[in-house]
Amino acid sequence: MVRGFAILLICQLLGEMIGRSLGLPIPGNVLGMVLLLISLRSGLVRLAWVSEIADLLLGHMSLFFVPAGVGVMTYAALIGKEWLPITVATVVSTFVVMAVTGWLADRYETGGGE
């Protein structure tokens, strides 16, 4: 478990280093995900080393978003003046994206064969 956690953090750290040195707008943890995927694919990291910690973290991933969500309280005033366009656009657009992506992916998946 400790080894697995260390591997995840090393991937994140390398991701941060790559992202910052190349000036990419992509966060270090997303680049770290790509690095871990490459490491697993190439056999550099074995699945068994990271599967236990990954299951633990991913099983509670919702929890890790709570502090960022609570942080919204400090920005509540920003929504204030233009609340109507902001609220309508946010809510409607979220459903539009799910419908467009869901329908297309569903259609091409069944149409394209398994």
Next chain:
Amino acid sequence: MIQELLSTPLFGISVTLIGYALAQLLYRRTRSVLFNPVAITIGGLIVLLIGLDIPYRQYAIGGDFILFLLGPSVVALAVPLYSRRQEILARKKSILIGVFAGCLASIGSAGGLAWILGGSREVVVSLAPKSVTTPIAISIVEKLGGIPPLTAALVVLTGCLGAMCGPEFCRLIGVRSPAAVGLAVGTAAHGIGTARMLEVDHLGGAVSGLAIGLNGMLTAFLLPLIYLLFS
């Protein structure tokens, strides 16, 4: 003494864990999308902090410890992606088409609706990348002259909305394949949606995690181009 205790990480960590455990209990009892554990915990903690007049930065002393675990969790999304790689590669066409269309639909509908409803230029720009994971959304908005904190708040609200009703909404509109549901929720509601998908379906969770990265990179590339076209 209370003030001293409030300044240790113990406060933020324990209220978050207690709040989350209670919210999960409530969700298990009711099974209602209205009682989504993340949304309820966030709402409950905000009410608690405002009620007790505790500033956010005091909560964040402990909250940051929990937030830190988000980084390695995103890295860990590579694990379900790797273990389900065959099923994902078999769907690469539908995944790429779905994310590409979703990315354009997101920018177009969020930015477009805000513009039609009379939103200012800064607000329209801040809204456009709201379906993308926070760090990517913020760096795009910074470059295009929007309001980064507003974007951060909208990204979280979008995520909660997608996590609350994404899987149910997809079923309602007839999206049946679990991979397509995962792609839809991950494209629209990034990590918070993915966290919910991981609880619903393993393949859907893996695809949702992939969608965070794909939609993030695509939006970072396309939004500045679209912005140039309209300005």
